[in-house]
Amino acid sequence: MALFDNVKKFAKLRGMNLQEVAIKSGLSKNTLYKWKDYKPSDPYILAVAKTLGVTYEELTGTAKETTPTKIDLGAALDDSDDVIMTFDGKPIPDEDKELIKRLLRGK
Structure with a gap:
């Protein structure tokens, strides 16, 4: 949908004409x-x-392109002394961290 059409559509939804919007x-x-x-x-x-x-x-009908953040979980887990890991706001115990490491490594 073109920009002008979107402006018209949203103006109508807001109960305004194009001159009022302008x-x-x-x-x-x-x-x-x-x-x-x-x-x-x-x-x-x-x-x-x-x-x-x-x-x-919304007005132009375009979408922002977002680049997902890449996190190297393996590196983060290897440096776990410097990383505070939590789940639901609670620290993850060391034995659970070891289990997570093994699962991520596929062992």
Whole structure:
């Protein structure tokens, strides 16, 4: 769905027309109609998103790409003297840590 269509959809859900959204966002009243043909710069999109109470991603129909954090559990377990391991907020006993190490190593 295009940016303009999303702005229209969210404006309608909030009980506003496009001119009201534009004015509340600090834009001229007919600015949003121009968004049919081009993508405005991010500060304008963010201002409209704030007015409509949505995120930039919701308004533009894009998703943020996130890179999962990689953790080397083996290295963390080998350096367990410096690592405090907890489960449900309670420290894991040393004998359980040894069991976890064996399971992670497949032994």
